[in-house]
Structure formats: C-alpha cells, structure tokens
Amino acid sequence: MITNGFEVFQMNNVKALGIAPFFQSILVSEREGIKKPNPEIFRRSAESLQVSVNECLFVGDHPKNDVTAAKAVGMTTVWKRDSYWNEVDADFIIEDLGCLPAIVKFINEKEGREFGVRRSNPKA
16 A cells, blocks of 8 residues: 555554555555655555565546556556546546455456466466
C-alpha cells in the first residue's frame, strides 16, 4: 500500500479498517519523505516487496496520483471508479474491490503464473 498523508493518521485508519494483514508493505508519504505521484515512492514499494515494478498491480482512486503515476513506472493499474472522474486510462476499471481476485487471476494466467508465482517454464 502507498498512501499520502501523515503516518500516525494513516496507520490509525489502516488499523481501524482492519486491512493491515492484507499488505506486506505499507508506505506512508510522511515517513518516506515523498508522496504520490512521485515515481520514487512506487519504486520503493516494489523494492520493499522484492519484485520488479512490472510485477505490481496498483489499485487507486485518483487518476493522476494513482493510475497515471503507477503506469508511468511500469505497474499494471486498476482504477476504482468514483463520481469525481469520468475517463481514466487504467488497465482495468472496477466499481467494486471485490473484482480484484478475478483481475489477479486473469493477469496470472496471462503471464503464466500460478498463485502469483511465475512458472520456471511458462509453456509447461
């Protein structure tokens, strides 16, 4: 997760929502000293997960700070539609976060991965 804002406030939100267990890495702009849409925060996120940026799926609700910025560093993007924006150039557009497992499955199958792990021989 990459979130702009103050660390204590954002981490209290994450805790209150009960979503911390879903993330192996949480980068808060105040702690990092940079914020979205700076490409460095996206690269740091991938680095903290020990993956390349092109192996990342970034989900966001802001066209510039989330979608355009993540796409610019090579991440696959998902825009969570909201009423403030019309058209967004994302790889996937969703109405509900419940769609994410199907998107991950689609990407993994397309890339020849099982359970998010790349096969050593994709044609096997």
